Amino acid sequence: MDSKDDRDKEWSTSLPYALCHFSTSGGAVAVATAFTHPLDVVKVRLQMQLLGQRGPLVGMGETFGRIIKVEGVRGLYLGLVPALTRSTLYGGLRLGLYQPCKYLSDLMVGSTNIFVKIASGAFSGALATALTNPMEVLKVRLQMNSRRGLTGEIHKIISEEGFRALWKGVGPAMTRAGALTASQLVTYDESKQALLKWTHLEEGFHLHLISSFVAGTVGTLVTAPVDMLKTRLMLQQDSRGPRIYRNVFHCAYQVVLTEGAGALYKGTGVLPLLQE
Numbered sequence: 110m111d112s113k114d115d116r117d118k119e120w121s122t123s124l125p126y127a128l129c130h131f132s133t134s135g136g137a138v139a140v141a142t143a144f145t146h147p148l149d150v151v152k153v154r155l156q157m158q159l160l161g162q163r164g165p166l167v168g169m170g171e172t173f174g175r176i177i178k179v180e181g182v183r184g185l186y187l188g189l190v191p192a193l194t195r196s197t198l199y200g201g202l203r204l205g206l207y208q209p210c211k212y213l214s215d216l217m218v219g220s221t222n223i224f225v226k227i228a229s230g231a232f233s234g235a236l237a238t239a240l241t242n243p244m245e246v247l248k249v250r251l252q253m254n255s256r257r258g259l260t261g262e263i264h265k266i267i268s269e270e271g272f273r274a275l276w277k278g279v280g281p282a283m284t285r286a287g288a289l290t291a292s293q294l295v296t297y298d299e300s301k302q303a304l305l306k307w308t309h310l311e312e313g314f315h316l317h318l319i320s321s322f323v324a325g326t327v328g329t330l331v332t333a334p335v336d337m338l339k340t341r342l343m344l345q346q347d348s349r350g351p352r353i354y355r356n357v358f359h360c361a362y363q364v365v366l367t368e369g370a371g372a373l374y375k376g377t378g379v380l381p382l383l384q385e
Contacts, residue, residue, distance in 0.1 A: 138200025139193050146192055147185035150176065153252045155376035156340045161353070161367045169378050180254060188251035190259055195244030202237035203286075223298070227291045234286035242282055243275035246343045253344060270346070278342035281357050285335040292331045297324035334373035338364070 142149075151172050158167060167175075176184040210229035218225070238245075250262050257265060266274050301320040310316045338360050345354055354360035364372050 132201065135197040135199075135201030135205075139197045142192055142196040143189070146189055147173075149192065149248075150185050150187055150252045152376040153249050153340055156337045157253065157344065158375065159368060159372075161363070163368055166375065184254065187254060188248040191244040191247040191251065195241045195248060198244070199237045199241045202240060203234045203290075206233035206236060223295075227294050230290040230294055231287035234290045235283040238282045238286040239276075239279055242279045245282060246275050246277055249340055249343045277345065278339040278357075281335045281339040281342065285332045285339060288335065289328050289332045293324045293328045296327040297321065300324065329377060333377045334361070337373055337375055 151169055154172050154176070155167070155169065158172075173185075180187075207229055210233050211226060214225045214229055246266070247259065247262055250266070251259065297320050300323040301316060304310050304316055304319060305312075310319070338357055341360055341364070342354060342357065345352060354363060361373070
């Protein structure tokens with residue numbers, strides 16, 4: 110075990126390390142968001158189709174084509190500004206806070222085992238999600254083809270639904286962030302060890318690629334229902350009038366009751382390409 114002096118020294122260097130992580134990871138996530146944003150628009154449209162109804166679902170390709178035909182290519186980039194803002198802050202905060210959380214846990218319990226790492230990752234992800242939730246709400250509202258623009262949408266939400274409406278869906282959003290971090294960390298590590306043991310793969314690109322694919326797939330299956338519920342709650346309008354969903358549990362109940370259990374996985378085909 111490291112001595113207290115070693116841990117103190119490591120902690121003293123964590124702040125500049127965190128700032129470096131914040132800038133580099135935030136920038137990287139923003140670049141990735143710019144490329145994958147059209148898929149995010151398609152995902153939100155898929156999650157909102159047949160609201161409260163059962164029936165044949167429109168696929169990803171057909172939805173993509175409809176957006177271009179009716180709204181033009183511009184329709185694939187609705188909500189891009191809040192998406193980039195959110196990605197920069199979220200990516201920077203989640204990864205930037207991870208190391209300080211891990212070092213703080215080391216100082217408190219004297220260990221940085223896998224459970225501490227999972228808890229640190231889940232906490233940093235959940236905190237980053239809570240802080241950036243208003244940008245996520247604005248993003249999904251604009252992605253549903255709001256014609257008010259960013260400032261108009263902000264004014265509408267605050268004037269008609271109240272300031273708290275910017276944090277709609279924050280519960281499932283934080284749950285998703287924690288579950289995604291935990292599931293990806295554990296699955297990646299375990300699949301990597303299994304591949305090293307049971308196949309001829311060695312440390313390198315192919316091993317990391319396959320392990321990442323497995324982790325992304327498992328992360329999608331675990332978080333897809335929560336992501337769909339988050340979108341539904343964020344898009345629920347006027348909090349002063351009658352609401353379809355009272356809370357996340359009522360939302361899940363109503364979706365399963367009126368649309369079937371499979372509705373919780375609407376948009377799943379797009380999600381592996383959008384995991385943060």
